[in-house]
Amino acid sequence: MVGSASVDTTYRRFSHDPAYVEANTAFVQRVPLGHVKEILDLCGGSGAVGQLMLAGAPESSLHAIDLDPVQIGLAAENYAALGFEVRLGEAALGPSGPGRTVSLIVGSATELPFADATFDCVMIANAIHLIGDKEALISGIARVLKPGGLFAFSSGFYAGCWPPVTQQVYYDWLKEATAWIGNVNAERVANGEAPIKRVRGKSQLAPVAYQNRWLTPDEWRELLGAMGFDVQDLNERPVMFDHHSLASVGAYSGLAEAQLSGYPVELASQALANTAALALSGADVTSVQHNWLEVCAVRRA
Numbered sequence: 001m002v003g004s005a006s007v008d009t010t011y012r013r014f015s016h017d018p019a020y021v022e023a024n025t026a027f028v029q030r031v032p033l034g035h036v037k038e039i040l041d042l043c044g045g046s047g048a049v050g051q052l053m054l055a056g057a058p059e060s061s062l063h064a065i066d067l068d069p070v071q072i073g074l075a076a077e078n079y080a081a082l083g084f085e086v087r088l089g090e091a092a093l094g095p096s097g098p099g100r101t102v103s104l105i106v107g108s109a110t111e112l113p114f115a116d117a118t119f120d121c122v123m124i125a126n127a128i129h130l131i132g133d134k135e136a137l138i139s140g141i142a143r144v145l146k147p148g149g150l151f152a153f154s155s156g157f158y159a160g161c162w163p164p165v166t167q168q169v170y171y172d173w174l175k176e177a178t179a180w181i182g183n184v185n186a187e188r189v190a191n192g193e194a195p196i197k198r199v200r201g202k203s204q205l206a207p208v209a210y211q212n213r214w215l216t217p218d219e220w221r222e223l224l225g226a227m228g229f230d231v232q233d234l235n236e237r238p239v240m241f242d243h244h245s246l247a248s249v250g251a252y253s254g255l256a257e258a259q260l261s262g263y264p265v266e267l268a269s270q271a272l273a274n275t276a277a278l279a280l281s282g283a284d285v286t287s288v289q290h291n292w293l294e295v296c297a298v299r300r301a
């Protein structure tokens, strides 16, 4: 059974999921990008949402930062394939070139290596829930934004992201995935091999993604207001995931590590990817609702 789905440490598979792409496209369409020239994409990953921002801001250049060098490498390939001039390393830290450039930096969203008032727009798509110190993040963003600049973020993890019926499906999914691992272990034992044990307390990601307190939309509005921003747009978007979407996100090692922490990540990913359809059929549904929060705020002058 093991080996029927592969682990995806890069989020690449889910970043192409039609429901996810549609949600990201709709989020970017709500951001007034028309006159934006300098964009900063925090936690930019492989560039899936940065590309949408560049398409919506035809005069703009983009800087993107991500902690993961593998993601930065994928982003470099993706932006180059779209015809952008890509700059990496030292060159990426300087101002944008005369044409439309994409500058990619391996680094942290909470330690921004840019001068004050550099950007017209700072975005963080599908990642703000991964940052523990929200005050440090937001004050860094306020510093590098020009007065009147835009801060836009989207997140599928906030207080309100899971309607009650969804929670049941996610519980069932974990139950099915754990049973799937149980079957793998039974097969191993039948073949004379030792079962794979869960080692608690080993996950790096679980504390970040799931132990950060999730804010309500009102708490986000309040926090941003207190830190020098006026929220112009706050939207909750219902996104429907079918079993293909769930299997894609289940195959992502980040989710597997968080949901089934302590199991080898390959096994956890396979368990989630292989049981997504079961979780839905168990609840007698063909898709499950997951809400996304979309916020666009303006830095007060």
Ligand SMILES: C[S@@+](CC[C@H](N)C(=O)[O-])C[C@H]1O[C@@H](n2cnc3c(N)ncnc32)[C@H](O)[C@@H]1O
Binding pocket: 011, 015, 042, 043, 044, 045, 046, 047, 048, 049, 065, 066, 067, 068, 071, 107, 108, 109, 110, 124, 125, 126, 127, 130, 131
């Ligand atoms: C779920 S992916 C989102 C990628 C992209 N923004 C998108 O929407 O497709 C989260 C990304 O955040 C990055 N990341 C997590 N914590 C970070 C931090 N403190 N600073 C920079 N990047 C971070 C991860 O490496 C990963 O690429």
